[in-house]
Amino acid sequence: MESGPQRDLFPGALEMMILQSLRRAPLHGYALAQLIKQSSGDLLQVEEGSLYPALQRMLKAGWVSAEWGLSARNRRVRIYRVTAPGRKQLAREVSSFERMLDGIARVMRPSES
């Protein structure tokens, strides 16, 4: 299912970024995509559409909740917010991500270790 656009990210990365972005404020899909794009400085090649399957999975897992609201342009959109399990999940993912980064860093720069 996760073929194509998400190929460049490791599994769970997108979910982590979404949770992180939503932690600051509830957002609708488009705003979320813009936020991730901007905050990554356009470094990540993420197709906007690939957000949605991820959001659906997270909705099902109960990490985010969604309700219909209005966007800044007065359009009917779904606004997502992080739930308590979502926060826990984020903490777990961040810590494991950091461990992974740490490990990779050690491999890449063996002299410092």
Place this chain on the structure above:
Amino acid sequence: MKWHRMRRDLAAEIEAHIAERADELMEGGMREPEARRQARREFGNATRYTEIGGEAWGWPWLERIAKDLRHAVRALRASPLFTVTAVLSLALGIGANTAVFTLLYASLWRPLPVPAPRQLFQLRRYAAEGPWTGESSYSYALFQQLSATAASLGEVFAKETFAARKFGADGVSNERIGGEAVSANFFSALGVHPFLGRLFEPGDDSVLGGRHVAILSHAFWQRRFQANPAVLGKTILYSETPYTVVGVAQAGFTGVDAEAAIDVWVPVTSAVEKGWLTEPNVQWLRLLVRLRPGVAPARAQALFENTFRVHVADKLMPDADPHWRPVLEAQHITLRPAAAGLATTGHKIEKALLLLMVLVAIVLLISCANVANLIMARNSARQHEIAIRLALGAGRGRIVSQLFSESLLLSMAGAAAGLVLAEWGTRLLIALLPQPEVPLAFDLRPGLAVLAFTAAIMVATAVLFGLAPAWRAGRGSAELGLRTAQRVTRTSFSGRLLVAGQLALSLLLLIGAGLFITTLRNLNAADLGFRPDHVVMFDLSFPKGVPSRPAWPNNSAFTSQADRRISIAGRTCARSVNSVVWRTCCAPSRSVPRPIFTPARFMISSPAMARSPMRRSLSMPTAGKPSLSPSSDRAASVAMVGTAKAPRSATKSAVSRSMSVACPMERTPNAAERRTASAGWQCVATSEPARTASSTAARISSSEYWQRSRASVGEAMPPLAISLICEAPRRSSSRTARRTASAPSAIVVSVSMWHTQPHWQACGRA
């Protein structure tokens, strides 16, 4: 449905996303169509994301199957010619397989509706070789000895060799039913419960005249008595003897013969004369045993064999004819699993059916190849469609699964049509089988086993013909398919292989079918020794209170009376014949060359039987004396024997030899009479080549003719109820027809009045 709403929400959300982006772009100064295009490009494949996102909800695999099936139905409806061809082709293949399997299952494998059928075994008297093929019959004395032997191992129970019986409920027995006499422990050992009333109890079959009580089968009770519970206590006539109905057996139980449906059971000792219970030479029972759990069949078999050997040495040997002794020596008791009952017919036709199974499997393979070819041709015509689907982002797995579901749908339709065809096919197969006297009544309801079998071959065929083409189609590339707008007509290697395989299989099938048809034709065209067409068989029934035959001065007076009385509309000639048709097998004669009796079924005809009009009417070619005269030949104890498969030379050489008649002995109550009976017969003629009249009579009597018409013979004679059993204009083989073209074509054969008459009179003994 939640997932459905979720999906709608998702689609709306994605549209909103794209619109937002387009708005933003337009705010940046872009024109609307441009902005929309740009927004969509940035978003990616919206349809695909909607699908993937939606899959988080519900059961994606189930839904995908449903989608595939919907699509398949549409695709198949779009090409009805292809669909009909494929379905018919598959229906033939699957139907033929199901038909043969149904018959195999019904005749050999369907377990009896009793608890723990695997504990049941048949006691066979088996001889590895020799002329006596053996129908595994036992005398009552031997049954009792074997029962005593088995007391610690299990329970031996007995039933009479199955045959048609006369039945009546209102004083006249003019109905034919399937009935059998069974030992009192028959039901209890099998584990059959009464549906109504009681089943047999230990006292019912006491040797000192068993009680005249009868049990009805559930089906017969429903059919004949409209399921009226008041039948209990009613008096019925069974074999012209009154019996009291005491019970109805559990629903669905119709005896232990797979091919026969028993309607009435009576206790084994009530149905026969005393001699049958004491005389060790009267072999008339089939034995079964239910072994206790944990008892090894081999151990039981060894014990039975011991008892049998002692019995043979003590009781049978001293009295036996010299030529009969090696036969007795060669026989051993073996246990054959009887979880499916006796399956007598089943074991006879097993090999032929298995061969047929192979043939129809080849038919199925050919249909598969056929359909696979069709599908491949269709798929190459659909390459464009497939390429578009690939380009739209369909996974190869999806393409394969979609094409495969078309195949599955085809084979499902094929299986459904096949089940209908199979029903006919099974009937056809049964019609081709040699018919015993009582019509074959296999339980052909498509049970779970048959349906499972059909489902299995359905899936197997779908895999066989569908998977390879689907796989090939899924492998094609989108670009190639789109670019080559023209149809790809190149014949693929696998396509050529299929055609070659199909040809090879067809050839194989042709050879197999040829052999099979030859066998079948030989079977049906076997010379019966007389013309079977326009032969009518009837049976005389004596109502209660009418003096039975001995009251008439003699047989010939009786038969000549009957001759005069009986006439059948539109037919000029009606010859009644006294004959005893022996159905049981007989020992080879001392002085007649062996081949003559090897078929184990022959007919001793009385002089009366051989009277020339009778013989002429039956167009029975004979060797030796052309006809027997009732008066002189009777005194001389002559016989005309029908032979089967005997070489002409052997048949001729039998003439004028003296022979002993072993068969009637078995039925003769006392040994002294037996000896006089068997001594001094001389064979004056043999009908040749001849299958026996008994087997023919059996062949031509088919159930639909039973009770079709009844006629009263008139006033001067006691009112005889005549049941017209059969009128079967059977196609005779061209050979017979040529030879007997000028023969008259109507005849009435009467089979001896077995249960009412001292049969020696009927046999015409000197």
